[in-house]
Amino acid sequence: MTGTVPLLEVTNLRVRFPTRQGPVEAVSDVSFDVHPGETVAVVGESGSGKSVTALAVMGLLDSGRVEGGSIRYRDEDLASVGTKRMREIRGEEIAMVFQNPMTALDPLYTVGNQIVEAIRLHRETGRKEAQQRAVDLLREVGLPDPERRARSYPHELSGGQQQRVMIAIALACNPSLLIADEPTTALDVTVEAQILRLMRTLQRDHGTAMLFITHDMGVVAEMADRVVVMYAGKVVEQGRVEDVLNDPQNPYTRALLASIPSPTISRDALMPAIRGAVPSLLETPSGCRFHPRCPEAFDRCPTEEPPLFDIAAGRDSRCWLHDRTPAGAVRGRAAGPSGEGASALGVGRAG
Numbered sequence: 001m002t003g004t005v006p007l008l009e010v011t012n013l014r015v016r017f018p019t020r021q022g023p024v025e026a027v028s029d030v031s032f033d034v035h036p037g038e039t040v041a042v043v044g045e046s047g048s049g050k051s052v053t054a055l056a057v058m059g060l061l062d063s064g065r066v067e068g069g070s071i072r073y074r075d076e077d078l079a080s081v082g083t084k085r086m087r088e089i090r091g092e093e094i095a096m097v098f099q100n101p102m103t104a105l106d107p108l109y110t111v112g113n114q115i116v117e118a119i120r121l122h123r124e125t126g127r128k129e130a131q132q133r134a135v136d137l138l139r140e141v142g143l144p145d146p147e148r149r150a151r152s153y154p155h156e157l158s159g160g161q162q163q164r165v166m167i168a169i170a171l172a173c174n175p176s177l178l179i180a181d182e183p184t185t186a187l188d189v190t191v192e193a194q195i196l197r198l199m200r201t202l203q204r205d206h207g208t209a210m211l212f213i214t215h216d217m218g219v220v221a222e223m224a225d226r227v228v229v230m231y232a233g234k235v236v237e238q239g240r241v242e243d244v245l246n247d248p249q250n251p252y253t254r255a256l257l258a259s260i261p262s263p264t265i266s267r268d269a270l271m272p273a274i275r276g277a278v279p280s281l282l283e284t285p286s287g288c289r290f291h292p293r294c295p296e297a298f299d300r301c302p303t304e305e306p307p308l309f310d311i312a313a314g315r316d317s318r319c320w321l322h323d324r325t326p327a328g329a330v331r332g333r334a335a336g337p338s339g340e341g342a343s344a345l346g347v348g349r350a351g
């Protein structure tokens with residue numbers, strides 16, 4: 001994707017929430033970009049800061065605050081535009097599909113009306129024309145008998161159909177960027193596969209860029225061009241999906257991948273399943289935040305925080321295993337991209 005100008009450029013983003021126990025930094029120094037038409041997945045366990053990152057982009061942080069960094073969308077910084085402008089951008093430029101369609105849809109209005117409202121909020125469109133567009137959108141998202149379905153209330157639809165309606169609402173104004181936050185988590189696996197297929201088709205047909213939040217590496221493999229792996233509020237690895245999945249450079253990415261044995265992913269890249277839990281943000285571990293759970297941690301990891309090492313073009317990983325300075329070389333752990341890195345990691349595993 002080098003060469004094109006990013007549609008969305010998040011740089012050194014920091015988000016804090018006030019809590020009774022004191023402020024927590026849910027997102028710490030996070031940077032990534034999304035180019036027109038591409039899908040970038042943000043992946044990590046629960047509590048890693050994925051949703052907060054998405055909500056920060058949408059300007060929907062509730063009690064949280066952007067404390068640093070920028071969220072550049074085209075030529076505006078979303079972290080500093082006013083609420084009126086943000087309301088225009090939401091829906092018209094950037095739309096979001098949430099995890100649970102039932103809580104996102106209004107139970108008192110027909111789904112047709114809700115799509116009509118979404119259209120008329122941003123476009124000067126007559127009611128008749130908007131109603132026709134609502135039916136067309138319901139057809140496009142694969143709802144059978146869309147004229148009748150437009151007159152249904154949300155509770156009359158299955159979970160998969162409700163999510164199709166949410167996607168129709170999101171697409172109503174032809175946004176350039178769609179943010180999907182675990183859009184299939186509440187659905188069973190067959191319906192999940194249908195919805196993912198639908199999102200891919202719509203994205204291709206409309207040329208929409210997508211920021212796809214998920215905890216599932218299988219979904220990353222299926223949906224995304226590039227992936228950003230987050231752990232405890234920080235980016236720990238990013239790169240092209242095929243590179244990261246076939247040759248994960250960060251121990252956390254390897255541990256996440258271990259949960260989805262798949263014929264498309266080399267078994268050599270797998271490690272025993274991840275142990276322990278994501279730390280509380282009130283007491284993040286010293287040094288590398290992943291070190292208490294990392295099977296490859298060594299003496300430097302609890303004391304010094306690793307930077308994001310630029311390990312190849314468009315590929316970063318936050319781990320001391322990549323340190324090529326004399327201090328790192330002493331450990332015999334200097335890792336590079338592709339096969340060289342993978343074998344160096346294997347040989348140098350901590351005892």
Ligand SMILES: Nc1ncnc2c1ncn2[C@@H]1O[C@H](COP(=O)(O)OP(=O)(O)OP(=O)(O)O)[C@@H](O)[C@H]1O
Nearest residue numbers: 017019024026045046047048049050051052053281
């Ligand atoms: N409203 C809030 N008030 C206080 N802290 C919050 C709030 N929302 C999020 N956080 C903090 O931010 C952390 C990251 O939350 P986030 O929802 O982004 O995680 P996630 O990676 O999306 O996980 P999940 O898949 O469970 O949504 C939480 O563990 C919590 O510490």
